[in-house]
Amino acid sequence: MDQAKGPRKGRAIGKTNDVNADLIAVVVAVNDAGPCVLTIEQGAALPSGPFELAHRSLQSGLRAWVELQTGQPLGYIEQLYTFADRDRTGGNERVISISYLALTREEDAGASGRRRWASWYDYFPWEDHRSGRPPMLEELWPRLIEWAQDADDGATRFDRRRRAAVAFAMDNRAWNEELALQRYELLYEAALVEEAKRGGDSAILAPVPGRSMSGDHRRILATAIARLRSKIKYRPVVFELMPPLFTLLQLQRTVEALSGRLINKPNFRRLIGQQELVEKTGATTAETGGRPAQLYRFHHAILNERPVAGTKLPLARA
Amino acid sequence: MDQAKGPRKGRAIGKTNDVNADLIAVVVAVNDAGPCVLTIEQGAALPSGPFELAHRSLQSGLRAWVELQTGQPLGYIEQLYTFADRDRTGGNERVISISYLALTREEDAGASGRRRWASWYDYFPWEDHRSGRPPMLEELWPRLIEWAQDADDGATRFDRRRRAAVAFAMDNRAWNEELALQRYELLYEAALVEEAKRGGDSAILAPVPGRSMSGDHRRILATAIARLRSKIKYRPVVFELMPPLFTLLQLQRTVEALSGRLINKPNFRRLIGQQELVEKTGATTAETGGRPAQLYRFHHAILNERPVAGTKLPLARA
DNA sequence: AAGGCTATAATCGTTGTGACTATAAGTGGT
DNA sequence: ACCACTTATAGTCACAACGATTATAGCCTT
Known part of the structure; x- marks a missing residue:
């Protein structure tokens, strides 16, 4: 949707209203240790950088900064919030920060030295x-x-x-x-x-x-956590965090890691099953200790047919 | 939350990354004719203007522009989406648009000539x-x-x-x-x-x-409609659109106007009642033709106790 | 062989809520 | 005064969603 803007009235001439726009990313993954966020500076900051002329769009600018600073390519991206910082120079410049939530599988542990996966719960x-x-x-x-x-x-x-x-x-x-x-x-x-x-x-x-972060990055992380905890209840976004094949218990553990609370197993399986969100692959895995579990994959086609009723999860009614 | 930003690395010197930030408002009200949006230019555009140094925050900048262009003071405000327009000058300037949804009661029909309330459904x-x-x-x-x-x-x-x-x-x-x-x-x-x-x-x-608008304003309006239609189902935002006293049928008609579909009356009343979202005032009105209706007011205290479970509405299960 | 772990299936009971019916209380017309 | 019509308000029924619980199956380690 690249539409030309209409005529503008009252636009001031010159540079007086110029701002800098920052892009900030909350990149989330889940591993055995729990829910993680991608950080730089030894866990003290989120990947971020200014929106530049070279960027085709806000999203591509964000991807570029994250990849440059951490080596991590991004898949699913969603805008979180835009806020204006208070003047920090006192000059004629202001900064607008546009924050994004990204979901990824924690792979590519490439040796980009500055990156580090840190647990959510170190901060909260x-x-x-x-x-x-x-x-x-x-x-x-x-x-x-x-x-x-x-x-x-x-x-x-x-x-x-x-x-x-x-x-x-x-x-x-x-x-x-x-x-x-x-x-x-x-x-x-x-x-x-x-x-x-x-x-x-x-x-x-x-x-x-609870560990702090520089700037208001910890607040942005809190925003991302709240958004994600809300969204997994009505949209099947969890699968962005899963490997291609997974067991139902792995899926449940991922949801539990995100929501920070335990889920009743039979109810979870029933809900996942009746929504046709996953399909059996036939393969099984014995890596879980007990009886070998079926391996499932995400049933992508369902995304198309049911754009609304997403992944309802059995998370405490009242 | 005005926190000082941490040190920034890699910030380019000079003006190369400067952008202009626009604020765009979708101001919604509901009257007898249905759901309305506040427009300028005879319904062809939404109120908007650049974010300026004089503005204390994005929200206050938005309020200033809307009041200047339409005379309408704003109450409830919520951020919608931020997007970057494609270059339109080819120069070193880009525009970021930050759109907001505002809910208000259509009063103060002040004679600010440029303003005009237009029905949603003229556009859609x-x-x-x-x-x-x-x-x-x-x-x-x-x-x-x-x-x-x-x-x-x-x-x-x-x-x-x-x-x-x-x-x-x-x-x-x-x-x-x-x-x-x-x-x-x-x-x-x-x-x-x-x-x-x-x-x-x-x-x-x-x-x-369906009437079009300048720029991508109609797309922003569509974003606002979708957001509002979703939000009234889990948050009691409808009351921002209601007068201080109202009947249950007026409340129902407002929800119907927003969602664009009819609601079963007994079910609507039951849902509103059991959530304790409204309280009787004792007064009645005979302006509705039939049996005089109780006048209710919004039960503000409930906002505090139940920050989550909002206004669930009986809008078609499947 | 036993105990422990996990997977998987099935059941029970409560609550939410969509669809429907019935009754009450006003208005205006004849 | 009666009737037709409007709206308000209360109550019922049935089904689906879902939280809690129990039971059974299959593989592991010791």
């Missing part, structure tokens, strides 16, 4: 509920409550308390894995993450466990 | 199924089939035919209102809309009924 240890509720949550709750109490007026105290309770499953609420972004933003607002202290804020509190 | 007449399937679809099908047949190789023919069938409910398929964007893109690809012919393509076909 409170997000992994596959082995039950992380103990650190119980240490987190009182700190959030304290932050809520610190508010000036009663309305804000009440609001903070409620937001914290919803996001972090306080007061016997159910954990909602899709609130990953809200949780990070709440911790940022409460100055409980390292990033919140860079602005010169004289907050003294020790940050919560 | 095939999207309104509230009175059954639009007859024009039957004239559209053969043209799409013909386009599919025109493909060079068999695989493309098959693919085109299938995409057309899914998007436009051919072969007794069910109509899916969320595919508004796919439908427009398909018509564009098939050169059945006026916009497709601007590039100098020597297509001779007469365009399908």
